[in-house]
Amino acid sequence: MAITRALREAARKAAALTERRHFSGGSAAAAGLAERNEGAGGVGGGGGGGKAVNLFTAVNQALHIALETDPRSADDDFHVYSAYVFGEDIGFGGVFRCTTGLADRFGKNRVFNTPLCEQGIAGFAIGLAAMIVNEAAKFRYRSGNEFNCGGLTIRTPYGAVGHGGHYHSQSPEAFFCHVPGLKWLYRLAVEEVPEDDYMLPLSQAEVIRKGSDITLIGWGAQLAVLKEASEDAAKDGISCELIDLRTLIPWDKETVEASVKKTGKLLVSHEAPITGGFGAEIAASIAERCFQRLEAPVARVCGLDTPFPLVYEPFYMPTKNKVLDAIKQL
Template sequence: MNLFSAINQALHIALDSDPRAYVFGEDVSFGGVFRCTIGLADQFGKNRVFNTPLCEQGIVGFGIGLAAMIVNEAAKFRYRSGNQFNCGGLTIRAPYGAVGHGGHYHSQSPEAFFCHVPGIKVVVPRSPQQAKGLLLSCIRDPNPVVFFEPKAWHSLYRVAVEKVPECDYMLPLSLAEVMREGNDITLVGWGAQLAVMEEACIEAEKDGISCELIDLRTLIPWDKDTVEASVRKTGRLLISHEAPVTGGFGAEIAASVVERCFLRLEAPIARICGFDTPFPLVFEPFYLPTKNKANIGCNQVHSELLNWDVNMSSGRAHPNL
């Protein structure tokens, strides 16, 4: 099953298992641009699956009102009511990231913006199997969730294919997954970037570098314990995302790891990210963090250990000691 099929199946399950569930948005009644909602209106009717005007603010505002039965700011609704009411059931699905031809309007990665809003959870799946389980968890969570679906270069909606259980299942939010175990360096990412980072791990292993790869899956609240445990083991960290490096969520991860693991770090934390420019159309291959950039980053961070060995053998102290 590919990504759009997994999303479609999760929405089928959500609508079938909960009569209060609705799907509405731009072009969703006939399947949407990526066909993720195809067949839903035929099965569940136009009262539960329907198109809206092309106005994102109106769609979100209507969603808040429908989920909470009063129009208010979704992220603050639970806080303002002293936890008496919440805006649970509101899940905002949105594509994100590079698609190969989206340019500066349709290739952005705005996840860090939403991570800065207290009360909203931010989830980014990397694959069809992950997308279905995480989406069902988001829909059933008592907090509003922004669910980013990666487009990737050749549209991950259709290219990525893997075995997806037909049953109703949920994957836990705020729990990262260690995709590959290693001893020399920790790599952290999310969404479509995981495929790039996995290729970088394979290339790094040719140079004798053992990489531990972590899929964060949920950015807010993110799984600090899993990342911290890995960095304490490897002593090195590389973070990669498509969003611009300045103010990207990788900076938050780096700051937190420095606070919690400073004495265990053997090298400066590296970030392989997009540039601080609008997303370029013709220069997309230069903008995006690739496996080669990540592999170079792995080698640079790993070389700090070699410098440490040389410094120790010559009697010079490591700068972290």
């Protein structure tokens, strides 16, 4: 009973914290926040503003905030935290240094290493998030909304790292997008990041560059490639509208649809293999929603249908020149 009361209290405090948390999402969301916080520090609220940081620094800041603001529930001598960080090499900072300083500040009972077993890490995380071990994505559905794994976040790199080969350079996002109940998000390397506690709204894309001739869609590190290609295309008089999808499930169909109806052309680019990649889902959806406005078939510039090659990585990757050629062809 003590555990049950403690868990309910922790959930109540977490819900209250979520309601107070600021949303940040670039474009319209960021503009709205900036308007509300005018004179108080800008995006993110609380007067903190934001600054340009790389991805691992932003992740480190987010983990610090999550652990620091975690609502702890207490019943006599029993304490329950809802935020923990654990995984391979987490204790010393991790190979990407995303967890540097966490164990020293919050203790090894909340920030700790695990055995080198991804299945074990995910299983333990699901059990910790739900307090009952089952499939994370379907847990709320099969319990009739009685239980869920809403507090579970799995942080993992994806995509080409320059030397990862056929294991560590994969882009398996389409696998996870095909599991109802999971949300998939990962963002670009360097962006303006609020320094205070905030939330990023799911399913809201961001228009990185306005244009009138063709719409370019991407996510993650591929945004940098698309940005370079759009800049080179502009030298040839081609105006590209560049959209960072930001989240794949759910994805912002309305923003993409509005752009394609304006430009009449769409190009989707991702590192994952072209066959069965998430770009195919985007192409099919936009073909249905914008059929009468499309002036050309939807183009996809993606990885090859092969294991990721270590030595021949430049041939596999959807590079700037490949994207630029496709832009000109459209």
